[in-house]
Amino acid sequence: MLNLIDTLLQGVMLGGQYALMAVGLSLAFGVMRLVNVAHGDFIVLAAYLALICMTTLGLHPLAALIVVVPVMAIVGYGVQRLLLNRAVGRDIMPALLITFGLSVIIQNGLLEVFSADSRRLDAGGLTAAGLRLGDGLAVGWFPLITFGLAVAVIAGLEALFARSALGRAFRAVSDDQEIVQLMGYDNRHLYALAMALAFAVMAVAGVLFGIGTVFDPAFGPPQLLFAFEAVIIGGMGSLWGTLAGGVILGLAQAIGFRVDPGWGILFGHAVFLLILAVQPRGLIPKTRDA
């Protein structure tokens, strides 16, 4: 019984991490109808940026966020403005293949600079400390912080989308980009801003990911797939749905790992495929087209 509760708890915490990673992808889906195949690689890139900050400036990884978040936001703005904006349109292939190319470039670039060695962002005692919930049941402070941050980021973005002028413009450009242009907005700038926002969240996700787990240059693609699964399970364009999707994926993997360590990830994929079979639009769908 205790084992089961422990597994479920770990699954939920893992889900928080996946949700945080998936928010950026969900945002780009929602606003631009764009699938960034290099999503996971940019997350890993953010972790390496934090590593550079730690070694050169002697910063704590969480303090490195002050540098990594704005840098990644600028990178996101640039990627959208210089590359992806030229590829938006009815044909999905250019944007898809451009981000696929970026993914390969980032992975091999990181490999050249940092080698294939595994790294970890050392956050001192943060990853070891835990909260005792009762006899034999404990949850680490770090996963709790990650989960809390995922909730806070999503609540913040939902508020931004619902209340601010920028959020309204994002929603409008998502619905009909031509009308938005008629209303006097520059949709290229809007898209780039949305991507900058997505990259800022990816930076946070990347740094927390680097603190929680060891990583190497090849770690991007799995993160893309988990984030994608969280978004699709939750329903496209819905951020709370993405949180739910992340938690379901985390639970499936945690239960799978408990059954057999070799089957954990496969359990997650299986649950994704199952939901695709029975509820292809996800649990809380918001956008109409896929």
Add this chain to the structure above:
Amino acid sequence: MTAIRQGALKASRPDRVATLSLIAAAILASMPFWAGSDTLRTGVEMLCFLALAQLWNLLAGYGGLVSFGQQAFIGIGGYALVLFAYRLGLSPYLALPIGAALSALVAWPMSRLLFRLNGAYFAVGTWIMAECWRLIFANWSWLGGGSGISITATMRAIDPWWREALAFWIAGLAGIGAVVGLYALLRSRWGLALTALRDSEPASEAAGISVRRVKTWVYVAASGGAGLVGGLIFLTKLRLSPDAAVSINWSVMIVFIVVIGGIGTIEGPILGCILYFLLREYLADFGAAYMIAFGALAILVMLTTRGGLWGEIRSRWGIELFPVRRRLDG
């Protein structure tokens, strides 16, 4: 208003395609008698990549199905060797078509699920599906598990010269077969449907083409083909592991070859293949640099011409080696 006579939309003339293919086939068929082992080995690899590229071109360039998961079928083809040749003792040359048939067979139910995802989502979905296969093979200890397995024993009874020659001939059949097959397909009624599909899905649906049915057939055929080539690749490597057999790197190379050469043309993937092997030959010493160069080149193509190198050549000089475009006459 000019009425278009039935049958007026004729495919352009086949020109020298038949002659060219026959010459190529004759050269390839004779190569094991005069070429060295190294040349043959590189040749097998090139022809396998040509076949994979042409199959992906059919999928993405014509069927509109951008897949990042064809490595699933390369893996299934490879593991069919382990299962049927190494474990069950069948001839490896019999295991090849079995692997192809199995790939096509599993591709059908997979397509039911994957077609629920549109466009870009489909691409990531195929990748996840391939990961599932990788994990299944990694957990299947009878087939070697995560650390892989050597199948050298299955080939021990076969004379080395025959081994090389047969691998080369099968690769030649696959490579030339993929090119000529795609050419013949595009000149047929199905080709008309595929070209319509490439240009506009809603319009082809309105013209009475069952988009879903065409896409299913394209996916099943391209996957069966990938299964055959996958088997052949591992018949020459004789060692396979889940990470190598179902690696995203297969997709990376195939996609780059097709995109840089020219997607949606028959000539493009051939050109891309030649370029890939040339670049790899000269840049391999720089480690990961040639992958970075390839990625940058692919992005550049997508940002500028979209038709790739062949698209540029065709629009500049009007050359067409494989005439599949339909012209209105009369």
